Amino acid sequence: MEILSNLGTGFAAVLHLVDVAIPGIGVVPLPVNIFLCFTGCLVGTLIGVLPGVGPIATITMLLPITFGLEPTGALIMLAGIYYGAQYGGSTTAILVNIPGEATSVVTAIDGHEMAKQGRAGSALGIAALGSFFAGCVATLVIAALALPLTRMALMFGPAEYFSLMVMGLVFAVVLAHGALSKAMAMIFLGLLLSTVGTDLETGEERLTFGFPPLADGIDFAVLAMGIFGFAEVLRNLGIDEKRDLVSKPIGRLLPSPAELRQSAMPVVRGTFIGALLGILPGNGAVLGPFASYSMEKKLARQPGRFGRGAIEGVAGPESANNAGAQTSFIPLLTLGVPPNAVMALMVGAMTIQGIIPGPQVMTRNPDLFWGMITSMWVGNLMLLVINLPLIGLWVRLLRVPYRLLFPTILVFSCIGIYSINNSPLDVVMTAGFALVGYSLIKLGFEPAPLLLGFVLGKLIEDNLRRALLMTRGSLIGVLERPISAALLLIALAVLVAAILPALRKSRDRVFAE
């Protein structure tokens, strides 16, 4: 019952009427937050549809538009932008076979195949319906888990936080594509970059080379935009563009009853897997779609249909994707630990609004906390309402050639980066990180772990310092605390398992599919 009353608080916050003075009409009470959620979903989808622009780049680009809003509205809008960007990415994956980020890679396999058969409408429709179902369940999961997890978080000391984040980083390494050694190297590079700037305890400048703008450290948005936004533009320019936009008609948007029946169970299973993996620290959400896809393939009566336009191959992974996207808010909202780069951007946005993420948010700003959770559900409903009728618009947008799209992406990104601190130097630094990120990609490194290492670096160092202060400098003391020891043991076990050759092969197979 507590859940219901909490969700009630949330709905009250989302539906909260604000008196708005409209010239010519007078003061009208309007549900402003609903409107913000709608706008967020719309622009998020608009940018997310652009090929090669994933949620990270989209959120960085659109972050400045939330600056002028009050905190609850700003976060509701950002959550809307996030879901919009996710869904936009799936649309691009289905229609043009260009996945905007790792999680929609799987959707592209069967989704694009369906589009080629003239069933793009069904694929898009089931993606939206599956995501909506996943969103409903995930909202309930978050609401149910928020209270107990927050209570648990209050028992966490610095040692536990340190161990939790180490576990998150280990998960991120194991879940990254490509060689483990390279993913680990990226984590360490990210951690190292996070130490740039003024040391909080001694006030000494570290690794700044005496360059004053670095004294405040590297801005996360600058790093993320450089490595995920600009570097992606550079990479796409190097590829001979063969955009595989389907010429076939989109077809009916509502899946047929037979298709719905086929997708029902995959949606439920995908939601379950995605929600579970999304809670893990260390970007577990990425694994959801992959796991769901291979599961559906194993369970199918004719596995041969997969890769040739099986609707289960869209329904399952898309639900898993959305469920994971949503439950990955849990570590952030309850523990204050961002599990992936998108959540790190949320931390940035919350800090700008004067809110420090962590267990105290729920008690101090219940409106904001529950409002954000409820807005996730509202956001999913919006997506259903916006996307299906607007599909024609997205298709037209995808017809714009890349030679015109990327200057647009760059203009919006540069304005976005500039407005965060009103600093032209930030824009130049973004360009620098773009070159670094581009080179790293070309050297076979995956940039996602770097970003997570950067995000968690400061928190890890801070908590380690405090933990060691409490144990008088003994590393064993960190291990003596039971929760902390358990978390580190899990991390070790996962790491060892990933290095063992047998499991390594099966991990490669999951990603190869």
Place this chain on the structure above:
Amino acid sequence: MTHRPPRPRSSRAAVRDPQNLAAGLVLLGFAGLAWIASAGLEMGTLFVMGPGLVPRVLTLCLAAFGLFLCASAVVQDGMPVRLADFSAVLLIAALIAAAAAAGSLLPGGAVIGLPPAAFVFCLLYLVVMVALAVLCVRRSTWLDRSGLRGPVFVIGGVIAFALTVRSAGLLVSGPLLALISGAAAPDTRFGELVVFAIAVTLLSVGLFKYVLQLPVPALIIPGIVYL
């Protein structure tokens, strides 16, 4: 979005995985830089950690992975390295080094609001872009193979934006960015790009400046206009 299939190299060559070797060397380079930068920092003890302890430990870990990758390059087969993928980064790094050297020779004091080294860098970059633009107009096939075109124009456009956004406003920096970076695409068309650059700029000025009211100047002509 096509992935190049890995081409196994002959296993008799001394370096069997050039990509890993390059990756390892780059990591060692980063580690070296961080080692120099953290040289003066106090390490402290585990009880009372100094500011230098964590960076130093991380640097050593990074170096260890660098060595591991270098070593693995001799043992297992891997991907080749194409110079064209790195030509632009190397060129820009060379320009930065040249500018830094020239900047230390020049007398101090800002040149049109920039530190001397930054001014020299912009000048050199401009020369490179003009040279590449001439090659573009002549439809040089060398340019397409060199891998310079994309990164040089994109980064150039971004730098131009950063230089002008505060002093001249969005109405100047927006089209500048769109036009310069637009030259990065191999199939660019000038007329179309001009129209598009203006449209995108007007749209973004309307959105960011007037709808969202961000403090971005739209147009500054010193002494005459400030929007």
